[in-house]
Amino acid sequence: MTPEAHQRRRIRRPVLAVTVVAWAAMLVPELLGSPPVGASAGTTLAREAESVGHAGHGGAGLSSTGLDVPEAVHWSYTPPWGYVAGWGVMLAAMMAPLLIPALRHAYTRSLAGRRGRAVALVTVAYAVTWTAGGVGLVTLASVIRTPTGPPYTALAAGIAVALMWQATPSKQRCLNRRARHPPLAAFGRAADVDALRLGGSHALWCFGSCWALMLVPLLVPAWHLGLMVVVTLWVWSEQLERPAVPGWRLRAPVRALRVARARARSLRESGPSSVAAPV
């Protein structure tokens, strides 16, 4: 293992461990048929959107724009602590691996005595920004449900939005900017502010990349978790893609497939490859 790979692993391992635990926390209760409190966050969120959407459809306290979320209806299904815990678990499961490059940047470019603090601040800013985005997503899901009526119509609308966003130059811009690692102050309050800024901006570009895909599981009437798994694998695969010039095009993260194919071929073939000199 190269020294660089060793350093990458130092950050990657604990993050992936958290991710695995989070997925277990979501999947196990679902499989056991436990109530969707806290751990079953994906289902919880989808139901939040559903409940808000149905309430709106019935005109229960929503404004004509459908953008106002009635507190009573929204929290009637899950208590606030359950929502927060559930959201945290889902965020860890889906988005923690996308934070690894930013965490490594903060860790390696901070003073040894401040590394833990920098990593914590990046994580907090990332989670808070994503949470704000999550509220927006749930609201948007409810808006889509409201006027469209039948749930599969809402789902079709969500898929259309996701496909459209997937093809836009803006999506590529978000993917590109997510890979950027700005300089960080080393000392004092400036270092804390820069760590927060790094986590927040990273989450912002992540949200810009993923929001439309994440909207889809919020609109399905069933199989929320299954769809979340698919979306998660998709956004993780997008992390492997190289930055590209923004433009309108169909964008699929095929590099992950190429990696898998190359690894499989490598396993099949044994022995050193021959040299074909062009001289």
Added chain:
Amino acid sequence: MHVVRRNVWELGDDWADDILWYARGVGAMKGRPLADPTSWRFYAGMHGFSSARWQELGYLVPTDQPPTSALLSQFWRQCQHGSWYFLPWHRGYVLAFESNIRAAVTDLGGPESWALPYWNYFKAGQSALPPAFASSDWPDGSGDNPLFVEQRYGPFGDGNVFVPTSEVNLNALAEPDFTGVSSGGSPGFGGVDTGFAHNGPVHGAVETQPHDWVHGLVGGQQAQFPETIGAMSDPRTAGLDPIFWLHHANIDRLWASWRSDPAHLDPTQPTWLQGPASLGERAFSAPMPDATTFTYTPGEMTDPAALGYEYDDLTPAAAPVPPQERVDEGLGLDLTAEEGAPMPENTNVELVGANDEAVPVRGTESRTRVRLDAPTRRRVVDSLALGADDAEVAGARDRVFLNLENVRGQSDAAAFRVYVGVSDDEDASERPERLAGSIAPFGVSQASDFDDEHAGQGLTFVLEITDIVDQLQLESGFDVDDLPVRIVPVRPIGEKAELSIGRISVFRQGR
């Protein structure tokens, strides 16, 4: 077939046969249309391409038929920089280019044993551009010498092209390991394992110096209006200049020279041996004169003899001196480690300090101060104060690196020197022992583009300053709260270059 690559300055004549045939071969490739995969411009596009820059330099006109999209996606913009693939990719690229020139040479009745010469600018009296490249005429006085490039401006932008030997060094050859880290310590001789990323921000030791420096100063930037940036200075145009290939033959020779030390080993990790194709990227490939494709991996590029060539001389010309020996010699001390003593693995990299804000690099000089963290600085001081005559302890001494992080700008030719520990009232040019290194930010404009592979974060350069810190420590100059750093451009840098350094930091690498 086995060929020998020879020193361009030692072929016997300014227009020795090997140079003359190179010129004829270049002429033949230049005569082919852009869409031909064996044409001059197609090969340059394999390294990099920018429609605007090519048009600016007169290498692309509206009537040009572009290569097919299949050819473009297979071959163009392959160059590997800021990566541990830098050396093997360029070795295969130069090898395939040499085959194409040789085919053109033999078609014209030249020798089948023709080999690409190299330019060893380190050797005494050989730092100037070889004369055949500097003249617009053939040896018989007729014009249109294909080795001549108008947009080659040299270090001072006046067309006098040479490599300032006082500022190039071969210290990279003293790097013990091929690959290093991107976290502030040594990036290694050949560059950092970039994993799934491509074109990392940190250049390896031999890539930074002499590779980048020679690119930046040979190409240069025109001193007068319109201040055109030379072809060699920019990765997107560098392959258009015939001297590019002799420069890269020399870089390739330095890799072979580094490998001639039995302690110096190439990576053995599968991801290096099998190349980016093992990570879902394009395989390295180059079009050959017989219309076949040469597809290669780094693992196949490790042995020049197996590839059918060798160099007439692997002596680096200027002996690389490990940093500790440099300072000890300067101070008249004998602090070298005992021969054969086991060296500990020094892979712990820690930030020692950093400056507070971005440094704009413009005009004739920029200054900043790197604030040092007291406990970490103390560790460095303690480490360097260890009794180095004890071999085991000597191996445990820290190495110290200055990092120029997030270097961004619009001019790849904006070269500058970096001094450490020169006080405010001193003239930096009178303190050459405080020169941490010279930087030519090859590729910086591309790396500053938000939609490029670097996502606009720019490049990061790592300069070893162990010797300077050791001197400062002996003069009690490192045990301070901050360290002065001075940036001195080779030529005054204008606002248009928009050159800036995001952060300047100091890292220790040790136990």
